[in-house]
Amino acid sequence: MSFAGYPPPDHFLGDLGMEAEVTTETTARVRTRVTPQVCSADGGVRIGVLATLVDIVGGAIAARVLRPDWMATADLAVELVGHPVGPWVEARGSVLRRGRTTLVVEALVVAVDEDGADTRVDGAAADPVAWASMTFAVLPAKEDAPTLPQAAELPARWAFSGGALTLPVLDALPVTVLDAAAGRVSVPARPYLHNSFGAVQGGVVALIAEAAGAEALGAATGSDGAGTVVTGLQVAYLALGKVGPIVSSARVLAAGPDGRSGAVVELRDAGAAGRLTTVVNVTAAPVGAVRVPA
Amino acid sequence: MTTVGPDGEVADGAGEVDHRRHVSDYFRLERWELPSPPGDDGPVSMAGRAPVDDHQRGPGGGLRTGGLLTSLDSLGGFTSGLAVLPRWIVTTSLLATVSELVHVGPLRLRADVLRSGRNSVVCALDVVDEGADDRRVAAATLTCAVLDPDAMTLSFERPFVLPMPPPQADPVRPEAFFCIEPGDGPVTRLRLEDQLRNPWGILHGGAVAMLADEAACRATVAAVPGAGAVAATDVVLHYLRPVKVGPVEARCTVLGTRDGRSVVRVAIHDSGADDRLVTLGSVTVLAV
Numbered sequence: 001m002s003f004a005g006y007p008p009p010d011h012f013l014g015d016l017g018m019e020a021e022v023t024t025e026t027t028a029r030v031r032t033r034v035t036p037q038v039c040s041a042d043g044g045v046r047i048g049v050l051a052t053l054v055d056i057v058g059g060a061i062a063a064r065v066l067r068p069d070w071m072a073t074a075d076l077a078v079e080l081v082g083h084p085v086g087p088w089v090e091a092r093g094s095v096l097r098r099g100r101t102t103l104v105v106e107a108l109v110v111a112v113d114e115d116g117a118d119t120r121v122d123g124a125a126a127d128p129v130a131w132a133s134m135t136f137a138v139l140p141a142k143e144d145a146p147t148l149p150q151a152a153e154l155p156a157r158w159a160f161s162g163g164a165l166t167l168p169v170l171d172a173l174p175v176t177v178l179d180a181a182a183g184r185v186s187v188p189a190r191p192y193l194h195n196s197f198g199a200v201q202g203g204v205v206a207l208i209a210e211a212a213g214a215e216a217l218g219a220a221t222g223s224d225g226a227g228t229v230v231t232g233l234q235v236a237y238l239a240l241g242k243v244g245p246i247v248s249s250a251r252v253l254a255a256g257p258d259g260r261s262g263a264v265v266e267l268r269d270a271g272a273a274g275r276l277t278t279v280v281n282v283t284a285a286p287v288g289a290v291r292v293p294a
Numbered sequence: 295m296t297t298v299g300p301d302g303e304v305a306d307g308a309g310e311v312d313h314r315r316h317v318s319d320y321f322r323l324e325r326w327e328l329p330s331p332p333g334d335d336g337p338v339s340m341a342g343r344a345p346v347d348d349h350q351r352g353p354g355g356g357l358r359t360g361g362l363l364t365s366l367d368s369l370g371g372f373t374s375g376l377a378v379l380p381r382w383i384v385t386t387s388l389l390a391t392v393s394e395l396v397h398v399g400p401l402r403l404r405a406d407v408l409r410s411g412r413n414s415v416v417c418a419l420d421v422v423d424e425g426a427d428d429r430r431v432a433a434a435t436l437t438c439a440v441l442d443p444d445a446m447t448l449s450f451e452r453p454f455v456l457p458m459p460p461p462q463a464d465p466v467r468p469e470a471f472f473c474i475e476p477g478d479g480p481v482t483r484l485r486l487e488d489q490l491r492n493p494w495g496i497l498h499g500g501a502v503a504m505l506a507d508e509a510a511c512r513a514t515v516a517a518v519p520g521a522g523a524v525a526a527t528d529v530v531l532h533y534l535r536p537v538k539v540g541p542v543e544a545r546c547t548v549l550g551t552r553d554g555r556s557v558v559r560v561a562i563h564d565s566g567a568d569d570r571l572v573t574l575g576s577v578t579v580l581a582v
Contacts, residue, residue: 074414075437077389077530079554079576081550081557096574097534100385101413101439104532106574108549127550131557131576133532135387135437137414177537231555232528232578236416236435253393253430260392260527260555264420264433279408279418281391281433282297283528283578285553 006121006196007160012204015172016052022060022156028154030057031090031112037165041287042229044083045129048210049169050091050109051078051233052203054132055207056160057093060103062136064150070256071136073202074102080231082127084111085119089129100138107132173204175211180225183216183250183265189241194220199240203280206235208246209265213282217261223286231260232283241278243271250282260285296395316489317498320471321361323384323403324458325369325437337407340373340475343424343458347409349465354395354582356423358377358468362432363390363529364500365403365487366419368431370436371499372454373405373416374415378450383415383438385499388531390419392436395582405436413440423498465515472504480547482509487539497537502562502573503524505544506531510558510577513546518556525582531575554581 007013016038020030030053032038038049055073062071093107109130111119119126150156158165165172173193178184187193187200187208195201200208215225247270255261260283267278321344344357344365352358366525374383396523402424409416421432469476470533473485482489483503492498507526515521547559555578562573 075387075392075435077576079528079530079557079578082552096532096571099439104534104574131549131559133530133575135532232391234391234435234528234530236389236408236418239417251430251433253391253433262391262433276408279435281389281435281528283391291551 008191009162010192011162011195012172012201013056013160015165016049016064016159016160017164018053018056019163020056020060020150020158022064022154026061026065026095027093028057028060029090030060031088032086033088034086035165036239037167038169040229041226044080044229045089046169046207046210047078047080047130047230047233048182048203048207050089050130050205051076051235053089053091053109054093054107055203056076056135057091057107058134058136060070061093061095061105062103065095066138068141070112070141071103072139074135075237076132076134076139076202076206078132078233080130082129084129085121085126086111088112088116090116091132094117099163102138105134105136105224107120119209119269169207169217170211173207175208177215177225180215181219183212183248183263184214185212186247189244189246197240198276199242199265200246202237205237205241205267208248208267209233209235209278209280209282212250213246213263213280213284214266216252216263217284219253220252227287228284230282230284234281237278238279239275239277240243241267241269243269245270246277304430308414312432317364317500319459321365322347322461323365323368324460325372325454325456327356327453327455329453337410338373339404339406340369342369342403343400344403345396346401346470352525354396355393355403355569359526359529360504361468362392362421362461363388363503363507365484366421366434366436367392367499367503369403369405370417370419370540371438372433372468373407374417374438376450376454377407377410377415380443381440382443382448384441385436385533387437387533388434388499388503388529390432390529392432394423394429394431395527396436397423397431397576401431408418414438415440421568451553462482465470468504469508470500474487474505474508478512480513482512483546484540484542486537486542497540497542499533502533503529505542505562506560506573506575506577508545508559509546510579512547513558514556514579517548518551521581522582526577527580528578529575531573533573534568537564538565541565
């Protein structure tokens, strides 16, 4: 099933198997199952996958709040708080402010059980998995442009169903590492990864930045990308990546083998004269510094 | 007609000058425009330099993160404003990561406009420690909304240069300068004194950042047993509405702590304006 024809069959979002519910005029929730394919080496869901979840929940809210106008994600920040204990992670979003040119949304990511109830640990609610916020730029509707259909009654539910990821998520994109120390990775801008504008989807962009940052910071600490867990992403979307491949570079700010490290990742559309599309602040820690829950 | 002069002061039609540069003066931020190469009409870039005065150092040993954010907001905001003249800007979001909490100083900042559109400007900022062989200290992205200045005429001599303000004769700690009331726990208050207003008469974005820093650290110390000394690092702030009345209240929720790192949600309200939510964000607090 898709929402207003999006995503099409054979799409990354379908393979993540997201389930969404617009709960009120200004709130929504979207969840995805915790599988080994979406987790990093520490056993937690990759922050880029959480960013995708958050982008979708924000988009679901924005589409309803802003109709008939359209929107584009301008910035998105995700900060890991705790480990997901599964079996699902759910992003719960709400509107902070609706302005003339922007909409700001906050989202809390929590672990939920099969029935959608908050997962409990030792009788108490588990810590949130992540906190996120995002800004959408309002794109005024054009007279001849289609409008996103909206359910008349709430709650409205839909699911992005497709296949399932059979590969680790970075291999499914796929991410090709060109130069780990320089944070250079490459991802084709293929329809499998497109948003409704025909450009690489915002959550996928965050995943690429996560991979690039982890590679650069892993190399800087004598490890590798798989040995580095990205704990924070601050994404500024500047332009759409439509042609591809999307190629990254990274500037390491600090990297300590036992501590927190950070980098600035830039993404460029190599097929569009190398246009800068995204700037991302990445923070990370070595896998050994992030405890895996028992 | 109102004119904003090269020092950022506002003069009304009667010639009254309102020197609202107090906040950036407090951190002694020197600023200068980086001219584009001849024939290049590209985006605006600026540089800045600020000493790390002892009374402004925090538990990490370097400049308080709130102070660093204030300088980032001042430089990034001004750079963005120059990019959209004769219109002007107001900061809407600040995404910052601080990678080094120990600073020798002075700190050198650079701001580059990444995108300048009809409604918004996005600026990238970097900070290095000149006293530590240009060690990287922080990076940030600042987004501003473009405003119509109405009757206000903006006038700057280009390339813009603002020298470093002199040291304060009677230095006060940032908490005192920013009128942050003493206290502990999840709620921290700021009195909206005149010195904290920007040329538009609203609370300076840097003051909001300083409040978020202080409030998140206090909330962490109160919520996390044995937290000890802490300092703010990664900060996300969405400036939702202007702060006009005050007092201002930062309400914090420590969302979780692991490995000496706490993530704090900070909601800032203007108590005197129907308690409306004016800024929301997160602050990552580290044990130091």
